[in-house]
Amino acid sequence: MTKNSQHTSTASSLVATLCLTAFASIGTSVVWNGLPFIAKQYYGFDEYENFSLFLLIGLLYIVCAFASGKLTSLFNKVCSSRAILALLLVMQGTVCTLPLLFESSWVVWVAGGVAGGCSAWLWPLVESYLVAGRHGQSMRSAIGYWNTVWMISVATAMIAIAPLMESHASMAIVGLGFANLIAVIPLYWFEQEPAAHDETEAQAHVPDGYKPLLKGARILLPLSYIFNGVLAPILPFVLSRINVDVVMQTPIAAIWMFARVLIVGVMAHVPFWHGRWAVLWGGMIAMSLGLIAIFAATSLSILILGLVLFGAGMGVTYYAAIYYALAVGRAEVEAGGTHEALIGGGYMVGPVIGLGTLQLGPEHGSDPFFPLAISVFALMAVGILCFVFIWRKDR
Numbered sequence: 269m270t271k272n273s274q275h276t277s278t279a280s281s282l283v284a285t286l287c288l289t290a291f292a293s294i295g296t297s298v299v300w301n302g303l304p305f306i307a308k309q310y311y312g313f314d315e316y317e318n319f320s321l322f323l324l325i326g327l328l329y330i331v332c333a334f335a336s337g338k339l340t341s342l343f344n345k346v347c348s349s350r351a352i353l354a355l356l357l358v359m360q361g362t363v364c365t366l367p368l369l370f371e372s373s374w375v376v377w378v379a380g381g382v383a384g385g386c387s388a389w390l391w392p393l394v395e396s397y398l399v400a401g402r403h404g405q406s407m408r409s410a411i412g413y414w415n416t417v418w419m420i421s422v423a424t425a426m427i428a429i430a431p432l433m434e435s436h437a438s439m440a441i442v443g444l445g446f447a448n449l450i451a452v453i454p455l456y457w458f459e460q461e462p463a464a465h466d467e468t469e470a471q472a473h474v475p476d477g478y479k480p481l482l483k484g485a486r487i488l489l490p491l492s493y494i495f496n497g498v499l500a501p502i503l504p505f506v507l508s509r510i511n512v513d514v515v516m517q518t519p520i521a522a523i524w525m526f527a528r529v530l531i532v533g534v535m536a537h538v539p540f541w542h543g544r545w546a547v548l549w550g551g552m553i554a555m556s557l558g559l560i561a562i563f564a565a566t567s568l569s570i571l572i573l574g575l576v577l578f579g580a581g582m583g584v585t586y587y588a589a590i591y592y593a594l595a596v597g598r599a600e601v602e603a604g605g606t607h608e609a610l611i612g613g614g615y616m617v618g619p620v621i622g623l624g625t626l627q628l629g630p631e632h633g634s635d636p637f638f639p640l641a642i643s644v645f646a647l648m649a650v651g652i653l654c655f656v657f658i659w660r661k662d663r
Contacts, residue, residue, distance in 0.1 A: 279401030282410055284457035286417045288353075289394060291451035292387070293421035294428075295360055298444040299325065299383045300615070301422065301500055301525070302429050303376065305518055308504045310437035311373040318501035319622040321377065325384035326497060326616030332388035333609035339389060348460035353393055356386045357448045357455075364445025367438035379441050388612055392604030393462075399594045401463030411591055412536025419532055419583070423525035426518045433514050474595050477543050480662040482592035484548050484655055488555075489589040489607070490614040491651040492582050495559050497618020498644055499578075502637060510568055523572055524558070527579030528586070535587050545659055548588055552655060555581025556648055563641040621647070 298306075307313035307321060332339075343352050363382040366375045398414050399407050425447075429440040507517045541547040554577045561574025593607040625639040 278459075279406075279410075279463045280397045280459055281457045282398075282413065284454040285394065285398050285410075286413060287454040288451045288458075289414060289418050290421045291447045292357065292390065292394075293418040294425045294447035295364075295383060295444040295451075296387055296418070297422035297425035297525075298429065298440055299380055299387065300496075301426055301521065302440055302444075302518065303380055304501045305433060305504045305521070306429075306437045306440055307373075307376050309433050309514060311376055313373070313376075315502055315505055315626055316623065318504075319619040319626070321380055321619075322497055322501050323616060323619035323623065324377065325380050326612055326614075326619060328381050328385040329388040330609050330612030330616055332385045333392065333605050333612050336389045336392040336605035336608070340393060349393055349397075349462065350455055350458045350460050353390060353458070354452050354455055356390045357452045360386045361445040361449035361452075364441050364448070367441050371438075375438070375441070379444075383444065388608055391608050395590070395594060395604035395607070396462040397458065407595065408539065408542075408591070409536070411587075411594065412532070415532045415587055415590070416529060416536055419525065419529045423522045423529060426522035426525065430515055430518045433518060475543060477662075478592050478596050480658060481543065481545065481548070481588070482596050484545065484658045484662075485585065485589040485592050486610060487651060487655045487658060488548060488552055488585045490610045490617070491648070492555055492585045493611045493614025494618045494621070494647065495555065495578070495614075495644065496582070497615040498622055498640065499559070499562065499618075501619065501622060502640070506562070506565070506571070506637075510565065510571065512568065520568075520572070520575075524575040524579030524582065527576045528583035531580045531583030532587050535584070541588070542591075545662070547584060548655070549659075551581045551584030551588065552652065553581070554578070555585060556652075557581075559644065559648070563637060563644070 303321065303325075304313075304318045307318055313321070340349060340352060347355075360383045364379050366379055398410055402410050429437075429443070432440050503521050504517060507520060508514075512520060535541055558574045558576070558578030558581055561570055562578060563574075565571035565574055589610075590607055594604065621643050622640060625643045626637075
């Protein structure tokens with residue numbers, strides 16, 4: 269609680285939260301999904317440089333996400349949480365104007381690093397505003413709408429930047445900044461602080477079975493983003509290998525994001541999955557099979573099948589993880605921060621694996637990603653074993 273504001277008893281405006289989310293997620297999409305294409309096409313990055321860029325962003329993301337609760341408490345001594353959100357959005361918007369002033373590739377590193385660090389602090393705050401003061405069906409509906417909105421924004425942004433890829437790719441970074449500045453406008457309808465979250469009512473809507481499910485989801489969540497942290501930097505090169513035109517690469521890459529939207533849309537309106545281990549199992553299997561198909565793809569049709577399966581698994585994993593985290597964590601910024609830090613950890617580990625294995629590629633014939641694929645599949649096996657251990661303990 270800040271010196272100049274009080275927590276209200278009324279939940280924050282869902283419409284305002286969703287509007288901010290829609291525009292801020294465009295920036296998130298460009299950083300995590302579009303930047304590898306921009307860096308390769310406009311700045312001439314190779315696989316090693318793309319993995320290094322993602323390693324930097326992932327490191328900043330995990331540090332800022334873990335620190336988000338403490339940083340918010342520190343800043344709350346002098347300003348409200350709403351003001352913090354405004355500051356973070358403006359910082360991202362400002363740094364993303366750099367391509368208008370400079371041509372050098374260091375722009376990608378600075379814009380990506382600042383945007384990654386700011387968003388790691390921003391999203392736990394937004395998640396707290398989203399669910400604080402909401403319980404039961406009201407909270408489930410809010411999370412469902414929120415997941416659908418940000419995932420649609422992420423996927424749509426990848427299509428929107430496609431026309432820029434051939435000769436004006438750096439302008440996608442400028443567009444990222446513009447979207448973040450627009451996201452400041454809905455803050456006018458935000459309360460200065462997230463609503464108070466009644467602990468007694470929260471406990472009434474959180475069965476004991478949610479805690480082991482949260483543990484299981486927190487095994488799959490970083491694992492899924494390790495996969496994504498490996499996939500995103502090399503996807504431009506995978507698409508080039510099967511001769512996909514550069515203008516079509518980002519729309520095709522968005523296929524897995526639209527598959528994720530579809531799954532999340534179903535989960536938002538069909539409540540049977542709450543409290544069920546089978547749903548987490550389904551997400552893990554779909555994600556794993558999808559990744560195998562992507563690495564093995566020798567044609568566009570196989571790649572698209574892999575992207576659809578991967579996106580479906582990512583959707584299930586993310587939705588379950590954020591739902592159980594905010595339900596068990598009672599809408600605290602720290603709960604959202606832990607959730608985002610696990611994502612950042614995945615984004616950081618993925619590039620480490622990529623950098624450590626890519627140099628072995630030429631020794632294995634025509635496929636430069638063979639050692640990378642083997643490493644990812646080995647990690648997949650370890651993650652599945654950890655997940656099975658937690659699942660067995662809950663039997």
